[in-house]
Amino acid sequence: MFVYGRNSVEEALKDEIPIKRVVIEKGKSNRFLSQIQRAKAKDVLVEYASEYELVKLAGTQKHQGIIAEISLPPTVYEKEEDFTDWEKLQYVLMLDGLTDTGNVGAIIRSALLLGVDVVVLPEDHSARITSQVIRASAGAIYKQPVLYVRNIVRTTEKLKSLGFTVYGLDMFGEGTLGEVTLQKPLCIVVGSEDKGMRRMMRKSCDQMIRIPTTGKLDSLNASVAVAICLWEVYKTQTGGRS
Known part of the structure; x- marks a missing residue:
């Protein structure tokens, strides 16, 4: 499943949530430097995609330019x-x-x-x-x-x-x-x-x-x-x- 938006992705990266990849909208990497740093520190794959591709993955236009593919939270x-x-x-x-x-x-x-x-x-x-x-x-x-x-x-x-x-x-x-x-x-x-x-x-x-x-x-x-x-x-x- 995918989570989207700065706060949701940030929380997923902070906690012990199995994350398969983080996908960022092309041209917006400067907005998410801390998230990129956290992802790389956890050996999480960081990819870049078009706005259209993010909408398709997240199922919404409210993705804020960043999504993460995760497993269901252990809670x-x-x-x-x-x-x-x-x-x-x-x-x-x-x-x-x-x-x-x-x-x-x-x-x-x-x-x-x-x-x-x-x-x-x-x-x-x-x-x-x-x-x-x-x-x-x-x-x-x-x-x-x-x-x-x-x-x-x-x-x-x-x-x-x-x-x-x-x-x-x-x-x-x-x-x-x-x-x-x-x-x-x-x-x-x-x-x-x-x-x-x-x-x-x-x-x-x-x-x-x-x-x-x-x-x-x-x-x-x-x-x-x-x-x-x-x-x-x-x-x-x-x-x-x-």
Whole structure:
């Protein structure tokens, strides 16, 4: 797969991500001297191509003149059985059917910055980790564990057996964020952008909570709502200190 843009390529080069090659738009090498230096230091092949060829490889015109061909980040667990750190978890974010790659990438970035141990997604009806997700995460995907599971309802039951409280984030929740005490170990569940949380997932939550707003629009963007909720947990745990 290809990642594109200065930040995404820079993060890939900084971390232990298997990189096959870096491709730079002809005539723009002076813009990417540090990336070229890092690539050569890691014995990564650096190639040059036309703008047309970069668009064809990246699948977008937003490549900023640089792309990298990589393997999937090792932080992404596509097979549930490969994840073995269940007993170490204290803070889980679960995305029930989010398909917008921009939202998922932004959520992964917020999760890393605000202390989430792992982001869990269902194998079906969910965005996969693509170059768009990697770019939207601004490199956070290389540090934030992401786990795909076969059945997220069953996963919440597993978390409950480990002492977790499961909170669903919903605009009609009976509890209000800021008034409900969110203590670890906990799991925050967020529904899809258009349909919200699925019925069985809602039933699996211990409590539904909402973010208070003016109500002048139907709801917040999914990634914004998640960031607000994660900040509230972070503030509770740290007092807002970095």
